[in-house]
Amino acid sequence: MTNTDVIIVGAGPTGLMLAAELRLAGVRPLLLERQPQRRDTPKAGGLGGQILELLRHRGLLDRFQAACTGPAPAPRFPFGGVHLDFTQLTDPPLHALPLPQQELERLLEERAGELGADVRRGHQVVGVSQDDAAVRVDVQGPDGPYQASARYLVGCDGARSRVRDRAGIGFPGTTYPEVNRLAQVTLPETVTVLGNGDLDVPGFGTIRAGFTRTDQGLFGVGSSPGSQAVSLYTIEDESTEYDDDVPMTLTELQDSVHRVLGVHLPLAGSARLSRFTFKARQAERYRHGRILLAGDAAHLFPATGVALNAGLLDAVNLAWKLAADLDGWAPSGLLDTYHTERHLAGARTMLHARAQVALRRGHDPAAEALREVFSELLTDEQPLRRMGALVAGSDVRYPMSGSHPLAGTFAPDLTLHTDQGMTSLAELMHTGRPVLLDLAGRPDLREIAGDWRHRVDIHVAKTGQRPADVLLIRPDAHVAWAAALDEPAGTAAPALREALSGWFGTPLTSP
Numbered sequence: 001m002t003n004t005d006v007i008i009v010g011a012g013p014t015g016l017m018l019a020a021e022l023r024l025a026g027v028r029p030l031l032l033e034r035q036p037q038r039r040d041t042p043k044a045g046g047l048g049g050q051i052l053e054l055l056r057h058r059g060l061l062d063r064f065q066a067a068c069t070g071p072a073p074a075p076r077f078p079f080g081g082v083h084l085d086f087t088q089l090t091d092p093p094l095h096a097l098p099l100p101q102q103e104l105e106r107l108l109e110e111r112a113g114e115l116g117a118d119v120r121r122g123h124q125v126v127g128v129s130q131d132d133a134a135v136r137v138d139v140q141g142p143d144g145p146y147q148a149s150a151r152y153l154v155g156c157d158g159a160r161s162r163v164r165d166r167a168g169i170g171f172p173g174t175t176y177p178e179v180n181r182l183a184q185v186t187l188p189e190t191v192t193v194l195g196n197g198d199l200d201v202p203g204f205g206t207i208r209a210g211f212t213r214t215d216q217g218l219f220g221v222g223s224s225p226g227s228q229a230v231s232l233y234t235i236e237d238e239s240t241e242y243d244d245d246v247p248m249t250l251t252e253l254q255d256s257v258h259r260v261l262g263v264h265l266p267l268a269g270s271a272r273l274s275r276f277t278f279k280a281r282q283a284e285r286y287r288h289g290r291i292l293l294a295g296d297a298a299h300l301f302p303a304t305g306v307a308l309n310a311g312l313l314d315a316v317n318l319a320w321k322l323a324a325d326l327d328g329w330a331p332s333g334l335l336d337t338y339h340t341e342r343h344l345a346g347a348r349t350m351l352h353a354r355a356q357v358a359l360r361r362g363h364d365p366a367a368e369a370l371r372e373v374f375s376e377l378l379t380d381e382q383p384l385r386r387m388g389a390l391v392a393g394s395d396v397r398y399p400m401s402g403s404h405p406l407a408g409t410f411a412p413d414l415t416l417h418t419d420q421g422m423t424s425l426a427e428l429m430h431t432g433r434p435v436l437l438d439l440a441g442r443p444d445l446r447e448i449a450g451d452w453r454h455r456v457d458i459h460v461a462k463t464g465q466r467p468a469d470v471l472l473i474r475p476d477a478h479v480a481w482a483a484a485l486d487e488p489a490g491t492a493a494p495a496l497r498e499a500l501s502g503w504f505g506t507p508l509t510s511p
């Protein structure tokens with residue numbers, strides 16, 4: 001029987017990110033993926049939100065940006081049938097990276113491979129069981145069935161997670177009877193793209209550029225003058241439960257356009273065809289004993305552009321806690337904070353995703369009025385920033401001790417001046433180790449942290465507009481504790497000791 005530290009089921013973005021983060025923390029993951037090759041079904045067109053900052057903290061953002069296929073999108077983000085328009089803001093609260101999911105998965109697998117993760121394709125997990133000491137899986141591999149065991153197993157096996165079912169974890173929520181179809185297609189010469197973007201279809205007449213609502217649904221078309229390549233979009237009420245891994249066909253798209261607009265739109269070919277359904281579901285628990293869930297296996301949001309952000313951040317939150325547990329130094333309850341923190345973050349994403357359903361789905365004048373009022377509100381900077389932070393996931397504050405406003409939040413990427421020259425907080429986090437950052441020359445607090453130097457890197461730096469005297473930052477770039485400006489040693493020292501032992505275990509000098 002194969003024996004390892006952690007078995008990850010599923011090499012989608014979440015499983016690949018988790019494998020890389022576990023390797024960074026010195027853990028041996030075994031990643032089992034049922035597909036023999038990386039899939040080529042088009043899914044996400046890009047990444048957005050807080051995960052981009054995390055990639056910067058791992059030194060990966062430049063590499064991911066270099067792989068972008070298209071120009072960066074205008075800083076507008078879809079939100080329930082309206083848009084968050086950040087074009088007037090110099091420092092928008094939400095960023096996006098146009099990176100097709102296939103390319104994202106390739107980059108994540110490359111990273112996991114560089115760090116030495118064991119990724120096995122064509123290995124389907126068909127059975128899962130656990131006891132107090134271990135988790136065991138039955139695997140159907142290319143050379144026949146075998147068993148593997150590990151101390152922990154993480155189900156990153158997507159929306160229809162078998163791991164979730166086997167662990168008996170409920171997945172309550174709503175499935176909306178609605179299907180969205182999205183395509184980049186080529187029109188035949190018989191269809192004329194007019195100068196204003198409208199389409200002239202022989203035997204039918206004009207299809208207006210932009211969105212058209214009918215009693216049967218919504219149709220959208222976007223084109224560039226002189227080009228037969230256009231983007232098409234349909235939304236229909238339909239209760240079929242499609243499998244996201246089964247691609248849409250050109251005929252399915254044409255049938256949908258026909259139902260919504262009553263026109264047979266001739267199509268010559270396609271560059272991208274995708275379909276998605278909307279579900280609002282969140283696992284009741286992200287952990288059951290030695291089994292944990294992350295990514296789509298843990299949550300499905302009825303909104304576009306937010307799922308990858310949530311799933312990849314789950315992986316980053318979980319990896320170092322698993323590593324601490326496996327290494328034997330995890331403080332009591334550390335692994336359970338994975339559920340506490342990421343379920344909370346998932347619920348926050350669910351809040352705005354459900355609100356988007358309410359905004360988007362209505363067809364009557366009242367719904368139109370709601371969208372208009374909402375759009376008006378979003379022309380003001382303050383609500384726009386607030387919604388941007390909500391969608392980015394950057395307004396999440398994990399429960400932490402201490403009253404400093406940064407405690408529990410994602411650490412700001414400060415520019416730092418050190419004796420060795422200029423650097424940034426993000427650069428100090430490339431190794432994924434915890435950091436104690438002294439921004440005010442506080443040898444009293446550095447001396448305390450010295451007792452945890454086997455686990456925590458200690459740095460001294462200066463920064464303009466320092467937000468705190470000292471920051472204690474976890475591997476997932478969240479602030480575990482912060483000393484207020486000029487905070488006296490009398491209060492700061494015991495609080496720092498408590499934070500260090502609460503997150504990073506016993507000090508070196510402990511008996």
Ligand SMILES: Cc1cc2nc3c(=O)[nH]c(=O)nc-3n(C[C@H](O)[C@H](O)[C@H](O)COP(=O)(O)OP(=O)(O)OC[C@H]3O[C@@H](n4cnc5c(N)ncnc54)[C@H](O)[C@@H]3O)c2cc1C
Nearest residue numbers: 010012013014034043044125157158274295296305307308
């Ligand atoms: C058309 C479309 C557009 C989308 N657009 C966006 C977008 O713009 N932004 C965004 O953030 N999200 C988007 N999403 C959602 C995004 O694709 C998912 O959130 C993401 O793929 C989830 O990643 P994951 O790794 O958690 O799960 P998945 O990507 O579903 O990966 C799960 C993996 O587990 C494997 N697996 C399953 N069962 C087993 C088993 N028993 N044994 C071994 N392996 C198994 C599967 O083969 C799969 O490779 C879109 C989805 C679709 C369908």
